[in-house]
Amino acid sequence: MKILVLGAGVAGIAAAWYLRQDGHEVTVLERNDAVALETSFANGGQLSYSYVAPLASPSVIPKIPPWLMRRDSPLKFVPEWSAAQWRWILAFLAACNQRQSELTTERLLRLAFYSRRMMHELVAQHALDFDYVRNGKLVVHTDARAFESAKRLVDYQRGLGAEQEALDAARTIEVEPALSSMKRRIAGAIYTPSEDAGDCFKFANELTRLMTMGANAVRLRFGVAVQRLLAIGRRVAGVETNQGVFEADRYVLALGTSAPAIVKPLGIRIPVYPLKGYSLTLPIVNDAAAPRISVTDYQRKVVYARLGSELRVAGMADLAGRTATIDTERVGQLVEEVRSTFPEASDFSRLQPWCGMRPATPRGTPILGATPYSNLLLDAGHGALGFTLALGTGRVLADIVNGRKPEVPLDGFRLDD
């Protein structure tokens, strides 16, 4: 079958990878001149298979007012005259209940564990150079009450197959000595040995390198901006772009935060809204002072990963419009976080700041598969977990295209769920 994948972020590239394996003739259309230059470029690097609990939970509600009042809070909100923003917020608040939050966690855990299996199979079969490590993850708590509730979540997730352990402060430092400067603030940590990390941009480029070689190579068309889907009845007949019309038998839409605007004229509304986040990439100059294990500062919602010889730091969730412009104040706040957590690890004069737009859905679940148009499939809304989930969602998409039953139940991931 001839398949067009729209968008060469990590989601589109992973889908193209599995579609090619099934023998399809795959072309990826991308407006930039290379793959993974937007949200998949410099994200937190966490392959966070056991940390998928959504932002939308009852515990987040009491935190919102103090977060909104502090300039340096992990979450920022700039109200807009935008129906899409308010619709998203209302749907988010509606999802902040125990039942929905647990259901979402359960669904995402299944998809994440499946993605982990896909990743482990992939790296066992191919030599991929993307600073990949299986180093585990420590979620560090500085608030005793939050740590107690994290322990309860560990118990809940154990029943769903997650292997995690609660550590006291001393044991936390034993597991990750680079956290010693934070020692007096640590209430405890949750340790998950089975988490991975890697560089998402390099990963997408490595998959691209492999799938554009050999027989039945995937074709990438750069500088092609999708403008409109052309529909005849309930089928997509082509994609209108700045470089003419492209046609295929099936269309997989993996356009990140641009997805809603492209499907809206077809009468499809997808609740994806950009949640802006920031990252810093810093050269490691003091090996012992930089973490080996991926670390999350739970209270500050900042993640740290060692990627090769660099430290990647990421955080912030700003509901603040659609432009990916860097706010230097937010970058300064992230720098302060690193200075207080790993003060000796990096050369701060050489830091590279970045911001990206998470394609977030209110519940935190991606939207996968069928639309009212028989040959148009969605692979959108990966939110804060796109790197973690990309292989799983890519494989699910390929299964749907081939009429196979996906190994992960689609409940909660469909357009109308």
Ligand SMILES: Cc1cc2nc3c(=O)[nH]c(=O)nc-3n(C[C@H](O)[C@H](O)[C@H](O)COP(=O)(O)OP(=O)(O)OC[C@H]3O[C@@H](n4cnc5c(N)ncnc54)[C@H](O)[C@@H]3O)c2cc1C
């Ligand atoms: C600060 C930050 C930290 C993060 N940390 C992590 C992490 O640690 N672990 C994790 O799993 N996830 C993380 N994420 C989330 C992850 O980065 C995203 O979920 C993921 O990159 C989304 O991938 P995507 O392919 O859907 O979107 P994108 O990467 O944005 O790809 C969409 C592609 O479509 C192209 N496109 C858009 N419109 C058009 C058009 N009209 N025509 C042609 N091409 C078009 C874009 O150019 C882009 O290349 C983080 C995100 C941020 C912002």
